[in-house]
Amino acid sequence: MTVAVLPGRGVIGWAAAADHKVVALRLTVAAAIFMLAGGAMALVMRAELAQPGLQVTSTETYNELFTTHGSSMIYLVMIPLALALGAYLVPLQIGAADLVAPRLNLFASWLLVLGGISIYGGFLTAHGAATAGWTEFLPLSDDTFSPGPGTDMWVAGVGLANLAEILLAGTILLTILTRRAPGMTMLRLPVFTWATLVTCLLTVFGFPALEVALGLIVAARHFGAEVNPVAYLHLFWFFGHPAVYVMFFPFLGAVAEVVQVFSGRRLVGYNALVLALLGFATGSMTVWAHHMFTTGQVPNEYFAITSTSLLVFAGIEYFDMTATMWRGVVRMALPMLFAIAFLAQFVIGGVTGVITASPVLDYHLNDSYFVVGHFHYTLFAGSMFALFAGVYYWFPKVTGRFLGDRMGRVHFWLLVLGTNLTFFPMFVLGYLGMTRRVADYPDQPGLDWLNLISSAGAAVTGVAMLVFLWNVLVSLTGGEPAGDDPWGGHTLEWATTSPPPRHNFDSLPPVRSFAPLLDLREERTL
């Protein structure tokens, strides 16, 4: 039983609200603002690269832009959005009143926002923002190669954001382990909650390595310590590779929920999917050094084997979702469109990942645009589409209104077009030898027109995002009322009002499987 105390109203009430739903929404709004800023930087970079010899920005500014773009999208957008989705939905899906330690979540949410302000604050300093990429490898980030306070502000900002993410993940994990409703055993957890659980495991037990790595940068910059660059690489990528999956699993979980509901049946192979998620998460902790193949300082064979083996788990997940659709009654609503696009496009990101998991091929492709194409296919063409599937699916629960369908379909098709025009040419560019993180490139056949297509695609993607933003603003005030369970949902969040009350539930239905509301509907029809 729970009792709400210390109520608050107005702006301060919203800023200091500890309710998991408000914390998650605040994080979402902050991440959306950082995404707009990071996206605008991407457009400037693509303008710079549209033709060889252009000088839209100086090379120094270009370095600041790609560093802050990458840092925003990783530390301030995709990871926070993954955790915000969990912070909002997990208590609702497991029948809890709130997350464990609501005030700690509130603290963490502001820490993340302030961390973002610190990273962006670098632009206001004399030397500008950090310039050594979102990875800030040593010795590139020491005070010889990166003088000025911009890098220090980056270190402080990323340190705060990372700490916030560890704390958020810790509370979500503890909530799943200790606050489940009666009947909600571990093997009755919704798939999204399982995906969030493994995400939190990766965050809590992988991300602390980044704090140590940042400490090495501080030691090198302020105390003159001579840091072994390979030690930094190990610590950074021990965080960095699990981070990739933190930006993937919750969105995969969202797609699994969408696929079930819009196929009109429960997920095929639930137990296999749960085992695959756990195996995937374990495996993803053991592959980090594939980012270091070309250093010659790691056992390439071991990390090539572990990296390639992840395909098995991904295959199980794909099989389960395809099999669920196979004999289902598929409804092509907007969430399902985005889910199917995710499944199709993520394959490209995954398969190109297998290519770079081969040390022999990686020697050719390392630090080229092929790698840029690969991770944008996983994060943008993959996770971002899955995120949109989740947004269109849960928006009615959060606001009580639908997102506009017509504008949603315009958003979808523009985004599919823009995404593939932007990122697919990058594979060819990388194969042709175009290196990443450069503001200019030689005027040679192939590079010019492929870059032009990529830049045009980025512009289309930008328009698609504006259409989505407009749709959200219009739907928040004038969207069609949705009711409590507009899609025929399977999980507990659809058993409460839209939006849910402070304590989430007045009463809970019995939980006999991972799809309790579907159980109830099936019982009624018998």
Add this chain to the structure above:
Amino acid sequence: MKRAGLVVAAWGAVLILHSIVLFIWVGVAYSSMLLLASGLASVVAGLAVAWRASSPRRRALADVSLPAVLLALGVFTASGGLVAGRWLTVLGAGIMVVAAAGLIRESLAMRREARG
């Protein structure tokens, strides 16, 4: 609830197994040590949850907490000392102390409320 912690412990045990394989492959190195440390932390955390998880009881929910926001501001200010100097770290530490006092006060109020 108690057995749920064992999922985390089991996950940690698999990481330890991986670290042993890696150790056999490369010997003592950053890589095997990192994985071992992470695995051990997971096992300890999982067992701690399994050991400490309590049965459902009456709890108070904080709706609003200004000290929590203030604490974040204090940490942010203190981290600014990396750029501006030690004085800002000291100022941040001061804000954190005030915030911590507020959090303790809130915790006591919530405990009283939960007792009814």
